[in-house]
Amino acid sequence: xxxxxxxxxxxxxxxxxxxxxxxxxxxxxxxxxxxxxxxxxxxxxxxxxxxxxxxxxxxxxxxxxxxxxxxxxxxxxxxxxxxxxxxxxxxxxxxxxxxxxxxxxxxxxxxxxxxxxxxxxxxxxxxxxxxxxxxxxxxxxxxxxxxxxxxxxxxxxxxxxxxxxxxxxxxxxxxxxxxxxxxxxxxxxxxxxxxxxxxxxxxxxxxxxxxxxxxxxxxxxxxxxxxxxxxxxxxxxxxxxxxxxxxxxxxxxxxxxxxxxxxxxxxxxxxxxxxxxxxxxxxxxxx
Amino acid sequence: xxxxxxxxxxxxxxxxxxxxxxxxxxxxxxxxxxxxxxxxxxxxxxxxxxxxxxxxxxxxxxxxxxxxxxxxxxxxxxxxxxxxxxxxxxxxxxxxxxxxxxxxxxxxxxxxxxxxxxxxxxxxxxxxxxxxxxxxxxxxxxxxxxxxxxxxxxxxxxxxxxxxxxxxxxxxx
Numbered sequence: 001x002x003x004x005x006x007x008x009x010x011x012x013x014x015x016x017x018x019x020x021x022x023x024x025x026x027x028x029x030x031x032x033x034x035x036x037x038x039x040x041x042x043x044x045x046x047x048x049x050x051x052x053x054x055x056x057x058x059x060x061x062x063x064x065x066x067x068x069x070x071x072x073x074x075x076x077x078x079x080x081x082x083x084x085x086x087x088x089x090x091x092x093x094x095x096x097x098x099x100x101x102x103x104x105x106x107x108x109x110x111x112x113x114x115x116x117x118x119x120x121x122x123x124x125x126x127x128x129x130x131x132x133x134x135x136x137x138x139x140x141x142x143x144x145x146x147x148x149x150x151x152x153x154x155x156x157x158x159x160x161x162x163x164x165x166x167x168x169x170x171x172x173x174x175x176x177x178x179x180x181x182x183x184x185x186x187x188x189x190x191x192x193x194x195x196x197x198x199x200x201x202x203x204x205x206x207x208x209x210x211x212x213x214x215x216x217x218x219x220x221x222x223x224x225x226x227x228x229x230x231x232x233x234x235x236x237x238x239x240x241x242x243x244x245x246x247x248x249x250x251x252x253x254x255x256x257x258x259x260x261x262x263x264x265x266x267x268x269x270x271x272x273x274x275x276x277x278x279x280x281x282x283x284x285x286x287x
Numbered sequence: 288x289x290x291x292x293x294x295x296x297x298x299x300x301x302x303x304x305x306x307x308x309x310x311x312x313x314x315x316x317x318x319x320x321x322x323x324x325x326x327x328x329x330x331x332x333x334x335x336x337x338x339x340x341x342x343x344x345x346x347x348x349x350x351x352x353x354x355x356x357x358x359x360x361x362x363x364x365x366x367x368x369x370x371x372x373x374x375x376x377x378x379x380x381x382x383x384x385x386x387x388x389x390x391x392x393x394x395x396x397x398x399x400x401x402x403x404x405x406x407x408x409x410x411x412x413x414x415x416x417x418x419x420x421x422x423x424x425x426x427x428x429x430x431x432x433x434x435x436x437x438x439x440x441x442x443x444x445x446x447x448x449x450x451x452x453x454x455x456x457x458x459x460x
């Protein structure tokens with residue numbers, strides 16, 4: 001199908017985009033890469049009167065390593081992030097998850113900020129952001145900005161803490177922490193389809209932060225102790241998500257995946273000592 | 288840039304190396320603009336919501352679903368479609384390999400798949416079968432079962448690698 005008619009704005013600066021957003025009120029939708037929104041418009045599931053395209057704002061396209069996080073401009077494409085040379089070193093979880101975001105043909109246009117803004121419950125980047133404890137930077141009139149923790153930003157299916165007069169300008173992922181292992185695993189009908197269950201883990205010495213996508217209405221993150229009964233903890237987590245039956249999978253299968261993949265993800269990750277050995281072997285090989 | 292919803296805006300971009308121009312309402316998808324405004328009907332339109340990959344073209348050298356992009360967003364950029372692959376009389380190596388390996392039957396999805404392969408082989412000149420299958424996961428083909436497509440892409444990659452090596456050898460003599 002074809003979208004309904006809308007007025008189209010393509011601002012060159014974020015200031016201009018925010019002014020336009022405030023002026024337009026509820027009639028406007030923001031678009032960047034359009035890899036989710038364009039499909040929604042084509043099917044007329046949304047019929048905004050105004051479309052504000054932030055995809056051409058160069059000042060929103062950057063990847064910057066700061067003290068403890070990687071700052072990514074909202075209009076940076078997923079392909080640009082995947083091609084960032086230090087990604088596997090600095091954000092190993094995101095490096096593992098990104099190839100699961102759509103297909104390379106959609107990652108070429110799809111943006112990091114757009115995926116966060118869309119807040120699909122099965123999306124990989126929101127899951128990584130919540131699991132790693134990242135932040136979303138939002139800006140409104142007169143350059144006023146605020147930061148929202150990833151865990152608080154996602155509020156339900158396609159629902160976020162962004163206010164109507166705010167633009168997502170930056171997404172911040174905390175850098176890899178020494179001694180931690182990071183693992184991502186997903187089950188979908190085909191690679192690149194929506195996740196039936198996606199799991200992301202930040203594994204420390206005594207506990208693991210485990211994020212689950214595709215089951216509840218938003219990414220859910222729990223801290224599990226590695227010293228207690230892991231199977232019991234995973235079972236508890238699986239039942240707490242309110243899994244539903246749908247055409248893709250039953251609730252029972254989703255709980256099974258959370259338990260089984262969760263256990264594999266955590267148990268198969270190299271231990272602290274193993275990782276140290278691997279890293280020193282790597283260093284030797286490089287010399 | 289501002290275009291009113293009922294206005295037809297002039298859109299100009301390089302299509303397969305030649306500057307082309309037409310008019311489009313903001314809501315017009317790039318695929319429809321190519322077909323109906325510019326008459327470039329090589330690009331096919333399948334699902335119109337970014338799933339099937341039939342409408343894939345290259346925008347600034349990157350494989351893109353032209354149903355998920357507006358014509359106005361392509362203004363000033365460079366677009367390549369399946370029409371860019373063949374020479375005046377002959378199909379290119381990728382197209383010939385598709386024919387030889389029965390990588391198409393009805394051919395509806397083929398234009399998009401060729402364009403994805405075109406970008407992919409430029410970036411990954413020596414792909415594994417797994418990489419080819421991963422690249423193809425962004426496309427639906429209901430005729431072939433993909434086996435012929437995978438064979439064709441791998442064969443072209445091998446042949447191009449060999450040709451490159453021969454060229455390098457010739458240079459070093």
